[in-house]
Amino acid sequence: MPLVHLSDMINHASRHNYAVGAFGVNNLHFLKGIIQAAEERRAPVVLNMIESHFENHDFELLLPAVIAAARRTEVPVAINFDHGTSLASAERAIRAGCNGVMVDTSALLFSDNLWQTRDVVTKAHACGVTVEGELGYVPGVEGEDAKHHPGELTYTSAAEAAGFVERTGVDCLAVSIGTVHGRMKGVPKLDYARLAKIKEAVAVPLVIHGGTGLSDDQFRRLIANGVAKINYYTALADVANRRIKANIAGERKGGQNSPLSGVSDAVREEVERCIHLWGCSGRAAEVLAQCRLWHDAEHIVFYNVSETLSESEIATTLREGKRSLEAIPGVRSIRTSRASQHDGEYRYSLSIGLASKTALEILRNHPTYQRFANTNFWPMITDHIALDLEES
Numbered sequence: 584m585p586l587v588h589l590s591d592m593i594n595h596a597s598r599h600n601y602a603v604g605a606f607g608v609n610n611l612h613f614l615k616g617i618i619q620a621a622e623e624r625r626a627p628v629v630l631n632m633i634e635s636h637f638e639n640h641d642f643e644l645l646l647p648a649v650i651a652a653a654r655r656t657e658v659p660v661a662i663n664f665d666h667g668t669s670l671a672s673a674e675r676a677i678r679a680g681c682n683g684v685m686v687d688t689s690a691l692l693f694s695d696n697l698w699q700t701r702d703v704v705t706k707a708h709a710c711g712v713t714v715e716g717e718l719g720y721v722p723g724v725e726g727e728d729a730k731h732h733p734g735e736l737t738y739t740s741a742a743e744a745a746g747f748v749e750r751t752g753v754d755c756l757a758v759s760i761g762t763v764h765g766r767m768k769g770v771p772k773l774d775y776a777r778l779a780k781i782k783e784a785v786a787v788p789l790v791i792h793g794g795t796g797l798s799d800d801q802f803r804r805l806i807a808n809g810v811a812k813i814n815y816y817t818a819l820a821d822v823a824n825r826r827i828k829a830n831i832a833g834e835r836k837g838g839q840n841s842p843l844s845g846v847s848d849a850v851r852e853e854v855e856r857c858i859h860l861w862g863c864s865g866r867a868a869e870v871l872a873q874c875r876l877w878h879d880a881e882h883i884v885f886y887n888v889s890e891t892l893s894e895s896e897i898a899t900t901l902r903e904g905k906r907s908l909e910a911i912p913g914v915r916s917i918r919t920s921r922a923s924q925h926d927g928e929y930r931y932s933l934s935i936g937l938a939s940k941t942a943l944e945i946l947r948n949h950p951t952y953q954r955f956a957n958t959n960f961w962p963m964i965t966d967h968i969a970l971d972l973e974e975s
C-alpha cells in the first residue's frame with residue numbers, strides 16, 4: 584500500500600539532492616507507463632492530475648484507477664492535483680482521493696495569491712494533505728505549443744518568497760525562473776542565480792513547472808540549486824502522439840485499440856529517462872522507510888432504530904443526511920447499509936469514508952454534521968456502537 588505523504592516524499596528528495604518527477608496522467612495508458620517506469624527504476628513517483636485536462640476525461644472515474652495503481656505497486660506514490668482553479672476544486676480533488684493539491688493563483692496580485700493560497704493550506708492541512716504554492720508566473724499551457732499562449736513570464740522574487748512561504752504555510756513552492764509550460768522552440772534560458780537566492784531564502788523544497796524541453800544539463804543544474812520536484816507532461820503527450828501516428832500510418836490491423844498500441848511503452852521509456860536523469864532511481868526503499876504511509880480513515884456506526892419508524896422514514900433521513908455530509912471537506916464516501924439477516928445484534932450501519940484521521944476531527948466539529956447527528960440521526964436510534972477506523 585505505498586501511497587505516501589507527498590510532503591515527506593519531496594522533503595526526502597530535497598534532503599538527498601535529487602528531484603522527484605510529477606508526471607501528468609491523462610488516461611490509463613499514461614498511468615500504466617508511468618507506474619511501470621517507476622517500478623523498473625525502483626523510484627518514488629508523483630501522479631499529477633492536471634485540472635485543465637478534466638475536460639478530456641472524467642476525473643472522478645479516472646481517479647479510482649489511479650488510486651488502485653498506487654496501492655497495487657510496491658514503489659512509493661503520491662497523487663497530486665495540479666493547477667487547480669479554486670479552493671472548491673481542491674476540495675473536490677481531496678474528496679476524490681488526491682493527497683497533494685496545488686491551486687494556481689500565481690497570475691493574481693501578490694496579496695490575492697497569498698490569501699487564496701492560505702485558504703487552501705488551511706483546508707487541505709486539516710485533512711493532512713500537502714499544498715504547493717506558486718509565486719511568479721510560468722506562462723504557457725501543458726500539452727500545447729507555448730507560442731499559442733504567450734503570457735508574460737514573471738520571475739519569482741527571492742525577497743517576496745520567504746514571506747509568501749511563511750504566511751501561507753505551503754509545503755513546497757513552485758518558482759518561475761525561465762521555464763514555460765508546453766512545447767517551445769529552442770531551449771529556455773534559466774536564471775540559476777535567482778533560483779539559488781530563493782533556495783537560500785525559503786525553508787521549503789522548490790518545484791519547477793514546465794519540465795518539457797529542458798536539456799539534461801539544465802535539469803542537473805536545477806537539482807543542484809535546490810529543485811526537489813519537476814512537473815512534466817507535454818513531452819509525454821508528444822511521445823504518445825508520435826506512437827499513435829506511426830500506428831495509424833502503418834495501418835496496423837486490429838480492433839479499435841490498435842492505434843493506441845505501444846503508447847504506454849513510449850510513455851514508460853520517457854519517464855524512465857527522466858527518473859534516472861533526476862537521480863530518483865533506486866530511492867524507493869529509503870523513501871518507504873523514511874516517509875509516512877498515507878492512511879484513509881472511516882467512521883462507522885452500527886445501530887438499531889425505533890420500531891415506530893417506517894423503512895421509508897429511515898431512508899428519507901439517511902438520504903438527506905448523505906447529501907449534506909458529502910459536502911464536508913475530507914469526506915470521501917458515505918454508505919448506508921442494512922443487515923441481510925435478521926438475527927444480528929444491529930440492523931443498520933452508516934459508514935463515512937474520510938481522507939485521513941485528521942479529517943475525522945473536521946467532520947465531528949462541522950456544524951452540518953452536528954446538525955444531522957443531533958437533530959436527525961441520534962433521535963431515531965435506540966442503541967448503537969461507533970468505531971473510528973484507520974487503514975492498517
Ligand code: 13P
Pocket residue numbers: 607633665666724725726763764765766791792793794795814815816817818
Ligand atoms: P510541461 O507540459 O511543459 O512539461 O509542464 C508540465 C507542468 O508544469 C504541469 O504542471
